[in-house]
Amino acid sequence: MQLIHCPWCGPREEVEFHYGGQADISYPDDPAALSDQEWAEYVFYRDNHKGPFAERWSHSAGCRRWFNAVRDTRTYEFLAIYKVGEPVPEVPGLDTTKTEVRA
Known part of the structure; x- marks a missing residue:
């Protein structure tokens, strides 16, 4: 079982x-x-590449809040967790050219 860090x-x-x-x-x-x-x-077209990828997650069985995470899609390892509206953290290999901060 993997642990995910809720902010x-x-x-x-x-x-x-x-x-x-x-x-x-x-x-x-x-x-x-x-x-x-x-x-x-x-609605349907999203990036889908191998390596670090910025994703949206919900702690649906806990506080029910949304947050963002950078996860390596090759290993499923969570590399960074950050709240919605915060800047995307610097993670080696993460393509931030297509991301923008939303509140």
């Missing part, structure tokens, strides 16, 4: 958490103006 509750077993997709994806400013193709790309 509010501390380390807990992974069964208490739910994956929420790629972190720091901004909601479109005017979603009604998007074409069907643009909306589909926003």
Whole structure:
């Protein structure tokens, strides 16, 4: 069993958490103006590469808060945990060119 560190509750077993997709994806400013193709790309198209990856997680069986984590998709190791709205931590190999801080 792997432990995931919740920023509010501390380390807990992974069964208490739910994956929420790629972190720091901004909601479109005017979603009604998007074409069907643009909306589909926003909803379904996400980066999917090997190595460090910024993700959104929820401590669904605990405090129920959302937070971000950098996880190595090759090893499943959590490399960094940070609250939503905080800057993405510097992690070797993490591509931060596509991330932006959301509050």
